[in-house]
Amino acid sequence: MAQLQLQRPIAFFDLETTGIDSAKDRIVEIAVVKLMTDGQRISWVRKINPEMPIPAESSAIHGIYDDDVKDAPAFKHVAHELKQFLQNCDLGGYNSNKFDIPVLAEEFLRAGIPVDFKERKFVDVQQIFFKKEARTLSAAYAFxxxxxxxNAHSAEADVLATVSVLEAQLDKYGDLVNDVPALHEYTGGDEFVDYARRMILKNGVPVFNFGKYKGIAVEEVFRKEPQYYDWMMNADFALHTKQMISEILNKMLLRKNK
Structure with a gap:
């Protein structure tokens, strides 16, 4: 089976959570498998106390209940350890671009730890599968x-299956380049401004990717309707989204005051 060619380590990870809203829901389990450039694999697996009740419908999927995490650490208590484990790693997973990375970023921000994954490469194995076959992770593993x-929907089982699927994809598809930057380009999709993808880059300019101003430059909206910024800051958007619109507005104000 093909071994992924690496210039630096890549950390494949999977999250089990209280739900699917990256702005509101919390991690209950995280599993990371770090692939080193010498072929070594290092695992980091933790149950996490989400500091909120786990909905029954979520427990029915991943099998983690309130009693399972009542004595587990909150994310803020393992955040620095995890940040160190992920240091200088590219990131990979299954549906990680649209779910796991935004959720992880939110948890870091809640813990008061700034995150900046802009220099990382992202490899989303689901995108390869969807572009080639279009199935679920269990079906991808079988295929x-x-x-x-x-143990599907156990974080560790899911992340190990994800790595196995990627290695098999590299064997199966001759047009896939066995290189993390190339896989990042293949699986990345839109260039995003915030991890929740409320804004994307269009010709290098941040534009809204939702609502009535979809496709319109963020700065143009803030110039014409300044209260839109206030509405977003007070609404239930992800912390990273609010951080990025604040940066955009501050840059606008600095240019205006020069």
């Missing part, structure tokens, strides 16, 4: 690895 997944 590419000819095995049935055990």
């Amino acid at each position: 590419y690895c000819n095995k049935e997944m055990e």
Whole structure:
């Protein structure tokens, strides 16, 4: 099976959470498998106390209940350890671009730890699968690895399956370049400004990616309707989204005052 060619380590990770809203929901389990340039694999797996009740419908999926995490550390108590573990790593996962990375960024920000993944490469194995076959992770594992997944929706089982699927994809598709920057380009999709993808870059300019101003430059909206910024800051948007619109507004004001 193909071994991923690496210029630096890449950390594949999977989150189990209280729900699917990256702005509101919290992590209950995180599993990371760090692939080193020498072929070594290092794992980091933790149950996390989300400091909120786990909805029954979420527990039914991943099998983690309130009693399972009542004595586990809150994310803020493992955040520095995790940040160090991920230091200088590219990031990978299954649907990680649109879910796991935004959720992880929110948890870091809640813990008071600034995050900046702009220099990282992202490899979303789901995007390769969707572009080639379009199935779920369990089906991807069966399709590419000819095995049935055990303990699906356990974070560790999911992340190990993700790595196996990627290695099998590299074997199967001759047009896939075995290189993290190339896989980043293949799986990345839109260039985003915030991890929740409320804003994306269009010709290098941040534009809104939702609502009535979709496709309109953020600065143009803030010039014409300054209260839109206030509405976003007071609404239930992700912390990273609010951080990025504040940076855009501050740059506008600095230019205006020069």
